[in-house]
Amino acid sequence: MSGEHYANGGVDDIMVVGVGGQGVIVAAAIIADTVLLHGGLRVKLSETRGMSQRGGSVHSHIRIGTTVVAPSISPGEVDYVLAFEAAEGLRLAPSVVPGGVAIVNTQQIVPPLASSTESSYPFDAIDRMRDGSLHVTVVDGNAIAAAVDDVKVAGVVLVGALSAHLPFAAETWLEAIARNVPASWLQMNVAAFAAGRSVGSGERGAA
């Protein structure tokens, strides 16, 4: 979306979803700080992370615009979903507007209960997301992060992929990253962001 989109009263509704420990909360903080550093816009967030420390899902809502009232996004109105985990992406798919953007990590984290109860893990999550009306970008965040430095920065690879869709300068993103990661890890996060951003830009060009 362009900056004009916001000037005309548009609000971007972004959901970052994953599993406890993947870095969803930090990714949301980076996105929010980018908006604040950019200036002139409001940003509100809402987090659901109750069972995250027990491997439960973590969902972070981010709303960006010149005027934002509620901190959480109404079902069906998500513009972008950034999924750190494939099944969490599929869980969110029905909440995305038709034609919305989904950026999905290939990582699959099978919860222990999925093999012992009536529920089963959707190993075909990404294919099922592609069946809908969404523009799906699949990112092998862990492999890209490992190639850059360490699998731990996979979250910032995904943030980089999302950044290609939003009207904020790369330098602003990097400043926001510096605010949210330890100084000794900054270099590898910067490299991870760049790798993710180029994946996002490439897919966007192709779409």
Place this chain on the structure above:
Amino acid sequence: MDTHLMLGNEAVARGAWEAGVQVAAAYPGTPSTEIVTDLAKYDGVYAEWSTNEKMAYEVAFGAAVGGVRALTAMKSAGAGVAADPLISSVYTGICGGLVIIVAGDPGMSGGMTEQDDRYFGRISGMPMLEPADSQECHDFARLAFELSETYDLPVMVRLSIQTAHQKSIVRVGERVAVARKDAGRHTDKYCLLPRFSRPLHASLLERIAGLREYAEASPLTRVEPGTGAFARVGVISSGAAYISAKEALPGAILKAGAA
């Protein structure tokens, strides 16, 4: 202007710290946990995890009876655990300000029940403030200490996960220096035997009447006019529901900040 993007819980901690809180005790529980973990990072605050919510309540109440400002925070189920001292302390009142945060979880993203914690206010007679966003979390936490000392009773700040775990911009202030008050020795105030309790209940009803007048005249209660086709629709709301109503329709809203 000193502004920060803050979780509702972080904003409560900041507001309490600015109000001069010196003791914070809690038992962790979603969505209230971050309040005391955050307060522990500030200078000049003794913070602890207690054995359970009742113990936490009594640690904070003891500190307040001793003359300093104190806070305890809990999830819905914790208010049930702490119910005995919670209700008794409204009769006795305090010396230093005492603020209780109860955070509910409608939607049950991590909680055990969807309960309406406002009934704890109704059962006990404890006044309750209901912030809607992070700025109000900060402002109401700060105000709650003033009200607690003015009306001589604990004050509840009721959150839901929608306010506790949202992040929005907060304009922060500075910490005020609050000296420890002389606790004195008041058997008739703190000993809930019937012959003391009866006059304390009468006094509580007077304190509640005073608070009601305060709440209706204060900026805590406000009416926002509606616009356009919805100008004739009116919504009465408080807390997180106010935000949802405002998002959903441009009707008039009576926003109640206190109950």
